[in-house]
Amino acid sequence: MTEKTNYYDAINWNELPDEVDKLAWEKLTSQFWLDTRIPISNDLDDWAALSPQEKELVQRVFGGLTLLDTMQSESGIEHIRKDIRTPQEEAVLNNIQFMESVHAKSYSSIFSTLNTMKEIEEIFEWTNNNEFLQKKAKLINEVYLYGDGLQKKVASVFLESFLFYSGFYTPLYYLGNNKLPNVAEVIKLIIRDEFVHGTYIGYKFQLSYQEQSEEEQERLKMWTYNYLYELYENEVQYAHQLYDGMGWTEDVIKYMNYNANVALKNLGFDPLFLETEEDVNPIIMNGISTSTNNHDFFSQVGNGYLMGEVEPMSEDDYHLFDE
Numbered sequence: 001m002t003e004k005t006n007y008y009d010a011i012n013w014n015e016l017p018d019e020v021d022k023l024a025w026e027k028l029t030s031q032f033w034l035d036t037r038i039p040i041s042n043d044l045d046d047w048a049a050l051s052p053q054e055k056e057l058v059q060r061v062f063g064g065l066t067l068l069d070t071m072q073s074e075s076g077i078e079h080i081r082k083d084i085r086t087p088q089e090e091a092v093l094n095n096i097q098f099m100e101s102v103h104a105k106s107y108s109s110i111f112s113t114l115n116t117m118k119e120i121e122e123i124f125e126w127t128n129n130n131e132f133l134q135k136k137a138k139l140i141n142e143v144y145l146y147g148d149g150l151q152k153k154v155a156s157v158f159l160e161s162f163l164f165y166s167g168f169y170t171p172l173y174y175l176g177n178n179k180l181p182n183v184a185e186v187i188k189l190i191i192r193d194e195f196v197h198g199t200y201i202g203y204k205f206q207l208s209y210q211e212q213s214e215e216e217q218e219r220l221k222m223w224t225y226n227y228l229y230e231l232y233e234n235e236v237q238y239a240h241q242l243y244d245g246m247g248w249t250e251d252v253i254k255y256m257n258y259n260a261n262v263a264l265k266n267l268g269f270d271p272l273f274l275e276t277e278e279d280v281n282p283i284i285m286n287g288i289s290t291s292t293n294n295h296d297f298f299s300q301v302g303n304g305y306l307m308g309e310v311e312p313m314s315e316d317d318y319h320l321f322d323e
Contacts, residue, residue, distance in 0.1 A: 021088035035106035063127035066107040073100035083149030132238035153205040161198035161263035176283035202266030
């Protein structure tokens with residue numbers, strides 16, 4: 001018998017255990033972008049016209065998104081990487097991890113353009129001490145640290161496909177009202193990335209989930225819904241804190257509910273909330289459009305985002321990962 005001598009294996013992209021890895025890599029690399037390419041300074045006049053209350057909302061929303069993207073780039077992908085199914089999957093996750101860092105930096109580019117140094121310090125002081133943001137980060141990161149491989153993927157999908165969206169509401173609202181279009185363009189690029197991240201990791205979850213026994217599947221499904229309830233309860237309180245003063249909370253929660261259903265579908269589970277695209281404020285959908293039934297990355301996923309002016313996804317894109 002010949003003794004195995006290889007110390008380290010090279011990734012061979014010409015032998016693919018899972019074709020979806022190559023499709024995901026090609027999609028993500030074709031979407032590559034940097035915040036420095038967006039003329040955020042063109043929004044300075046719109047920014048100056050906002051009320052102090054509106055400015056504070058935008059600042060706090062982006063502060064919260066910065067914290068979540070930072071955690072995902074530093075902790076989330078690092079722990080998900082430990083349970084890869086294929087060598088190529090690790091390369092895709094490396095790409096995702098880098099783009100999460102780009103997302104986090106993008107908010108700082110917005111801050112440096114629109115805010116003074118004193119205001120930026122206040123934004124991060126608020127972010128790093130907000131009880132609901134810190135609880136959200138703890139609920140996600142504890143699963144990354146102590147959960148099993150499937151639970152980590154659930155946490156990631158809930159973050160990418162659900163928890164970001166209470167923050168995304170604000171720039172999309174202003175875009176729908178013809179304000180801060182370049183700031184919103186950054187958010188649209190981030191949403192486009194997060195859509196692929198959520199569907200890809202959800203797909204990998206489904207592959208492993210289907211290999212479990214019926215008893216284990218049921219246990220994990222119950223854990224997933226219970227975990228969502230815990231995250232959701234905190235997220236509703238966060239939405240009230242941010243949006244009650246603007247009178248937007250009810251609309252934001254509808255948008256959150258809709259995206260919670262998207263996250264569940266990415267995992268292959270039934271929706272929990274009644275909200276559909278039609279229940280979301282049409283002003284929000286002015287910046288993005290969603291489609292169901294035929295437009296999906298995977299046959300198990302019924303909803304997906306079609307970006308507006310930033311390299312719109314085509315019909316073929318939504319079947320990109322179909323087998």
